Amino acid sequence: MIVCILLPRFELVVAVGGLEALTGRAVALAPTAGSAAGRQPIGEASGAAQALGVRAGMTLGEALARCPELELVSGDPIAVADAWEQILRRLEGIGAGVESERPGVVYFDASGLRGLYGGSEERVAAAARRAVGVPARVGAAPIRFCALAAAQATRPRRTAIVREGARAYLRGQPVSLLASRPATAPLVATLERLGIATLGDLAAMTRAAVADRFGPAGLEAHRLACGEDDRPRPRRPAELLYESFELEESSYGPALEHALGVLIDRLLARPERRGRTLRGATLAAKLVDGGSWRTSVAFREALADPRRMRLVLAPRLELLPAPALVLALSTERFGAATGGQRSLIAPAVELRRERLREAVRQARAAAGAEAALRVVAVDLASRLPERRVMLAPFES
């Protein structure tokens, strides 16, 4: 049995500072700064806004036309990621192997936990609810898609358990449930326009007909409607290294790139890295307007070279929607440790660099982590002397 825990409007709740702040207010997440000028879709909308016809993904103009008093709040991806990570860790703390598609929705297989929590899905769901610690909708069903449907259909603070087959349960559910999957979401409007209102209607069609009309997305939708879905793929517990840099004044351009360089050096100098390469990193910023920004970067190959990391990460800074107050860098995944093998005829410069690295390691071993620092120009043009240069770990 797969358990789905659903926290509706999670990103909006975090952005406004709590569930209570949404009561009776028509609020929605403002379009992100990267949206195309003509489109500008809004994010999650509160219940009051939805009652006035506002929906997530609607264009800003349409939303304001339907609800002129709509309040728009900036999203806070950093706070959302932190809050969601806390919830996932608490669920992992009860032994659940969690898979999360997006903040607000998490799945885990309850079969391995029944023995721990009294032998029934209800007890497992109750333990998960306690671990989450905030009001949540919980659904349990044989497959993930059906568990999500059950969680969406149940009332807050309730648990819905689907005992019959998934296909039988999904038969009467609306096709709008397919919007929960990125692959099948674009089909919903077309299916509704064609009069295919329920998943039962879709399942009654032949696979060949669905494939002919809708292609691979249609086949995936048909599979889900027939009660077939992949098992949850639990995430691997990640070891997170995090470094942040307070810019003290809203920064952009070269100053921001210098700050990024300092962050990369600090991250690579962390002893917890133990010589391992990085496969990906997350760059985040707190913005001057009170919001935040976050982007994940996967490196084409695992690396631990500060110059190459900077080459990959620096262009992302141009995507910042507003000047930043704090810049942060964290590891996504580690790769293998950097090899100690040398080529038979090593160039002299590489030999010197390796000796220098070894000297730095020895200096740090002898004198502590504060040994071997270098002066980094952060913002030489700043009018305030303390913002111009700083000491950062030396990474050759």
Next chain:
Amino acid sequence: MSGARRLGGARAARVQADAGGTPIRIDRHTVTQVRESWLIEDRWWTDQPLRRRYWELVSETGRDIVVFHDLLAGSWFRQR
């Protein structure tokens, strides 16, 4: 990673100023010359605005000293 820190940070200083606000004595040093003075206002759009009157001075021993008066908190700091 510890050790990473900003350079050139301000530290509190004991400053005597004349009626016009010009420093005449800094810690143990008597000021003999004012080389330059300038005003910095920054972050006025945030909850933590910054307003400093800087002074570049020469002491009786010939030392070049930079101090600033935090105009919001009223305290003096030495920066070089």
